[in-house]
Amino acid sequence: MTTTESPAGHGRVELAIGGMTCASCAARIERKLNKRDGVSATVNFATERATVTHRSDVTVDELVSIVEAAGYEATPPRSHDEPEDQPESAEDEHTTDLRLRFVIAAFLGAPVLAISMVPVLQFPVWQWVVLALSTTVVWVCGWPFHRAAAVNLRHGATTMDTLVSMGVTVAYLWSVYALVFGGAGVVGMRHEFSIAPSARAGADVYLEVAVGVTIFLLLGRWLEARSKRKAGAALRALLALGAKDVVVLRGDRELRIPVAELVVGDLFVVRPGEKIATDGAVEIGSSAIDRSMVTGESVPEEVGVGDGVLGGTVNVGGRLVVRATRVGTDTQLAQMAKLVEQAQTGKAEVQRLADRISAVFVPIVLALALITLAGWLVAGKPVEFAVTTAVAVLVIACPCALGLATPTALLVGTGRGAQLGILVKGPEVLESTRKIDTVVLDKTGTVTTGQMALVEVRPVAGVDRQDLLSFAGAVEQASEHPIARAITTGAQSELGSLPAVEDFRNTEGLGVVGVVDSTAVLVGRPRLLADWSIEIPAELAAVQREAEASGRTVVAVAWDGAAKGLIAVSDTVKQGSGEAIRLLRGLGLRPVLLTGDNSTVANAVAAEVGISPADVIAEVLPADKVAAVRKLQSEGHTVAMVGDGVNDAPALAAADLGLAMGTGTDVAIEAGDLTLVRGDLRATADAIRLSRRTLATIKGNLFWAFAYNVAGLPLAALGLLNPMLAGAAMAFSSVFVVTNSLRLRGFQSSTR
Structure with missing residues (x-):
């Protein structure tokens, strides 16, 4: 039986209805159920299900009796995580x-x-x-x-x-x-x-x-x-994606058990070609994961130690040991099935x-x-x-x-959406998509990756680019700062291994200092260099002004008493965001960028993806995002909001249509009307197209x-x-x- 608790002492149950032959049967059962005080029921002829919200004093047995008294059968359906025992339904x-x-x-x-x-x-x-x-x-x-x-x-x-x-x-x-x-x-x-x-x-x-x-x-x-x-x-295929059994580690032994017996914290093994049993984090190994069945993404994703993986996806590379973080009905696959x-x-x-x-x-x-x-x-x-x-x-x-x-x-429409990583919370959402004319896009994590990345390396004349990157990366790898991680990751990606750093020191708010190959290296804001009596040459100062005007964060690198170059990092635009904006415009929608960042950064991102400066709303506090949506609505616009963070949840709920990125927080997903399992902004246009086509x-x-x-x-x-x-x-x-x-x-x- 599928039951959930609802507010104000109400419960919710879904009953499988047998014996219906037409829409009139469904209407009759619905009327009978709704006559009972404290009951609100919807009966769907195509799915042969009754969704009933009832007061706590109304029992499931009583609901079943009402249906049977009307001349039909009512049975609690099989839950999502219950195995299918009968080969023929x-x-x-x-x-x-x-x-x-x-x-x-x-x-x-x-x-x-x-x-x-x-x-x-x-x-x-x-x-x-x-x-x-x-x-x-x-x-x-x-x-x-x-x-x-x-x-x-x-x-x-x-x-x-x-x-x-x-x-x-x-x-x-x-x-x-x-x-x-x-x-x-x-x-x-x-x-x-x-x-x-x-x-x-x-x-x-x-x-x-x-x-x-x-x-x-x-x-x-x-x-x-x-x-x-x-x-x-499509829904049955979604429910069938999960693995049936799993190899868990018990001490130094490997033991195969049913997936239903997995608990949070268990370590389990995923060999090449096997399905990942449940949501978890990689503890040992690296591999490529085919997520197409769950997210619709056709390109496998590389994962390593610490990366999260989803149950139902397929390991197409090496052997992984994964620690279970969510099991049963808490997994993303089960939540997807529930939404569908x-x-x-x-x-x-x-x-x-x-x-x-x-x-x-x-x-x-x-x-x-x-x-x-x-x-x-x-x-x-x-x-x-x-x-x-x-x-x-x-x-x-x-x-x-x-x-x-x-x-x-x-x-068919919602099932196909699930296959493409688009989850529709309810049929009324379809009617909302037809009316919207404005799409408000949160910047960080939606249009951009939400993570700093190395975007530019500019050495002074006579300094080799690889030397500049090697020294900076070596010092920054000892820091936990997001800017430091971006530089280190970029340097390792380009050079491979980095030299070791000694005598590392962090100067709060300014930068870091360390010794690499017997050379003292400074990496940080120009003020850090000034404290060491090192000036930024005019050629680098011009580069710095240009980069900062584009919304990038710039750090200077110096050794041997002189500035050797600049490195710029930035929250990069997601692949496909520019195309997504073009697709939204093609649907007759006006894209608006909403962000708490300063206007310089916001306008730079908007220019990169093709959003007009007039449609940029910058320097908005999280609490004021709802006000920005309300203002657009007061101007006569029907607004869709796309976001991924906790601070986006109120705006998602306030918008006429909320689209939550599935890569975001659970709070944002719960507040949205449509959930985009993929982190690709182009899925927004797909969701709106599919909704409109289903309604048509x-x-x-x-x-x-x-x-x-x-x-x-x-x-x-x-x-x-x-x-x-x-x-x-x-x-x-x-x-x-x-x-x-x-x-x-x-x-x-x-x-x-």
Whole structure:
């Protein structure tokens, strides 16, 4: 069972619902649950889940009883970290059952359709053979429709199955009546098929209608079930990423245990080609990690001692020993699955509108069918024509496609997003993305890496660049300062090993001093050199002014009583940030840079990525970021905020749409509406494109679902549509909606 605690003494539970056949079933269960005081429920037909928020005095058993009293099944679903014991799920069994029923119905029903529609195939007693075949198709293969209708009738409810069962039953029973009492059973009777119901007087049989509708609806249900399973495949694939067992170190022994037995602090071994069992930090070894399954990044990441790794990713290099830092439901993979599932079980506003329509649609259609029957009888048409026309109204009106329009698109869209490292917290987020016109970007950690890096080395004339870098790096490697680490890392990357430093001293706020190869070396601010009576030559002073104007931090290097050069470090722009800005502009959005850094640094970064100076908001205190977002909103803008730090969380929550970088803090991720697992800013444009495309698919689905019913009902009521063709059209509408949603699986990231 999936349960969580909610504020104010409320709990939250997700129940797997069995026995639903259409959106009307979901609406009925939702109404029943919400009638209970202290309960707020949402039922999703596509995912077959009920998400229920309830007071502490309402038990899960009581919720299950409410669902069962409505005529359906309710069971707590399997939790994310619980192993899958059964090779074939109930969903697979349901799909298999539908396929078997369809195959039998098609095998027995094909002769019925052929003989009934092609007069040349009609032999003397063909109608009695057709009756025998039709009885099996209608009452054995089509039994799920009749059973569901009976259950709903027992509980005083009407659903799509009520319409189907009534239509098929009326067509079948009328045909039996015509064969036994109406003269249609005479030897040598001929029957011709027409697109519209027959208006001729006399006894006709409509067994082909009952059989055809059953076959087409079974086909539609089977394809629908298959498609729904495909639509949820991304979440199942996400849950399946985790390793099943792991090799842990127990003293000097290696022991293989189930992943579920891992605890925080355990050391475990990951060999080349194996999945990393859980989130952790590398203790021994270095390797390349393929993170594509979790983050969508196609390039493996190099990791070494102290680096963090994610459960579900693959070790493609050397042997690693990792210390577990998060296990079970606390891992990033489990949190991703939870976010995706929450998005798929929620409802967008457009879906709530469709649900309200579906709830009243069936009773209205039943009334319309009766009016159609009475109207044609009053008009003097034969009973056969009036009954067949009413059956066509019942069949064409089934609102199945309407119930599938939104949830199937959500299933596929959010699932595809998870594969690309884009997590949507809820379906209402999709509607927010359509409205935004301004994207506020936090600078540090979002547009830039958030880490200092070596960007420039400028020796004076006569000094070798490598010597300058070697001396500076050697002294700085004894310091823990971020600037020192940037210089050391850059020097090691370019030169390899560095010489040792002796007699190291740190002068707080100014720099460091040390002896390298018997030479005293100073690395720090120009003031440190001045304290040693060393002047900065004019050529270096000009370089320093230019670098600082670009927002870089400059340190001077001196030995032998003279300045030998300058080294500049800076928080570097992330790869792809410039392209991300172009992509955002291409979506009609205005990018704004928001930072607490000074204007010089902010404008330099903005210029590098292509943001206008007029769209730079600099020197903003963390507490004032919300005010900056509010100001843009007061000017009439609909604002999206992208950030990664704790100080970004209030602004993420205040924005109309919050996008949290998954490489940031848990607080920022919790405050965002969309989480970008990758640290790549281009994922922002991908998230907005995917959200907009998913919303467009939902609206397209709803249009076509409505269009089938709106166009088909008048044709059926006016006697222009044969019930069998009505059944085919209704089944096709459901398949069309699901197939249209599946096109979202082809969505591609702009980084590939």
